[in-house]
Each structure stands twice: as C-alpha cells, then as structure tokens.
Amino acid sequence: MAPDQEPIVEEWQRTAAIQPIEWTGDLDDDCTARWAGLTLRAEEMKRADWWWAVYDDRSQTVLGASSDEGVRITTGKKARLAAEQKAREWLTVVFEKVHTVVHYYDGPRRGIADFQGRPHLYVSDFGSAFFLSPIDDDVFCLALEAWAIWRRWESAEVRGMRGMAPEEMLPADRVRHEELRSVLAARLIVDPARSFRASGQFRRREDPEWNGLGLEPFEVSWELIEPAAGSIPDLSAK
Numbered sequence: 001m002a003p004d005q006e007p008i009v010e011e012w013q014r015t016a017a018i019q020p021i022e023w024t025g026d027l028d029d030d031c032t033a034r035w036a037g038l039t040l041r042a043e044e045m046k047r048a049d050w051w052w053a054v055y056d057d058r059s060q061t062v063l064g065a066s067s068d069e070g071v072r073i074t075t076g077k078k079a080r081l082a083a084e085q086k087a088r089e090w091l092t093v094v095f096e097k098v099h100t101v102v103h104y105y106d107g108p109r110r111g112i113a114d115f116q117g118r119p120h121l122y123v124s125d126f127g128s129a130f131f132l133s134p135i136d137d138d139v140f141c142l143a144l145e146a147w148a149i150w151r152r153w154e155s156a157e158v159r160g161m162r163g164m165a166p167e168e169m170l171p172a173d174r175v176r177h178e179e180l181r182s183v184l185a186a187r188l189i190v191d192p193a194r195s196f197r198a199s200g201q202f203r204r205r206e207d208p209e210w211n212g213l214g215l216e217p218f219e220v221s222w223e224l225i226e227p228a229a230g231s232i233p234d235l236s237a238k
Helices: 011-016 076-092 137-158 171-187
Strands: 023-026 030-035 038-046 049-056 061-065 096-104 108-115 118-126 129-134 196-204 218-227
Touching: 011 076, 030 076, 038 076, 049 076, 061 076, 096 137, 108 137, 108 196, 108 218, 137 171
Parallel strands: none
Antiparallel strands: 023 030, 030 038, 038 049, 049 061, 096 108, 096 218, 108 118, 118 129, 129 196, 196 218
C-alpha cells in the first residue's frame, strides 16, 4: 500500500458492508474493528475522554476522527458508534462520474461531471463550492471529443514526447481541436437561468479504461447549497 494513494471505494467494499461491525480488544480501553476494507479504532485517552478514528486500509488515509468533530466523547460505546457511523457514511455516500477536468488546482476546478445522473458543467466558485449548469447531449459529446484530444496529448507528454506537441494537442488533432474550442467557448458555459450551487467532494475513481498516464480519473459527491442568485461572475477564464 502506498501512503500517497487516494482513498477510493471499490465495489467489493459495498458488498462487504452488509456484514456487522465486530470489535476486538478491550472495549473499556483500546479496541479495533476491521470491516469492509476499513479499520476502526476507539481508545480511552484519559478518564472519560475517548478518541476514535476510521482508516482506509488501501491508502492508509484517515477518513474521519474525533479530533475533526470537536465533540468530547465520554464513553467507549459512544466512540465506537461514532466510528461506525463515519465508516458507513464513507461507503454509502453516492458518488458520480467526473467526465472531464479542464482546470485543476488542488483538485478539479472546472469540467463536466454528472449530477443526479445527468452531465453538468461544474465551475469552481470558492473552496468546495461550485456552480453547476446542465448541458445538452450535443455539447456533452463535443466536450468529450475535446477531452479525448487533450488526453492523447497528455499521454504523449508523460511518455516524453512533449516536443512533438507543445500546444496541448497532437499535430493530427490540431484542426479539429480549433473547431471544438470555438464551438465550446460559445456553448459550454454556465447558464444563469438554470445554474445552481453545490459543494463537491472529489475523490479518485477506479477506471479499468484509464491507461495509467496523466491525470487520474475522479468521481464526485454533490451536496446542494442553494440556487444561483443574482449575477453569475465571469467564469470564462477559470
């Protein structure tokens, strides 16, 4: 297991999650549960002061801990229940496919992702907040074609062939790239009348079709914030 791997939820984990969580060790002092690819810990740090944490076994990532909650846990039972709740939340939150990432800075900032099963343009607003705007099927297909062109260039760059194509497209794709860029600049935009804001949690997605080169695939879980109100900022340069 590599410590720098992103935590992901694999299908076998969701299947295994139907099994009960069983704790081992001293339930009145320090105990552990291993469940569906996760490790849950609960420990009394001092009298009537318990700590808990949940780890992803594959990536060795802390998925949640009592220190993140800001609430004092006074019994072992409460600590175990809090850890179990966090573990179940991690495996049951609905994540949807991120189709493109055309701007990345400490995470995806702009591209196309599904929201409730339909493709939407997402554009970073502030922090984890995004503007989401539905797009039609024609624009979606054009955007995927443009994304495939960029992916081919990206793969060539990773293989050390960057000198062949310094402008983020391979020579054979140049003409089509320019055509798509012109069309998408006019049509792949946030529609103020139909847009809304949502908080997005992105994570790495397991994708057997990915060639292992360049930006890894992502998925996202959305939580509605509010409908967009007033004017939409100029997002063309983001």
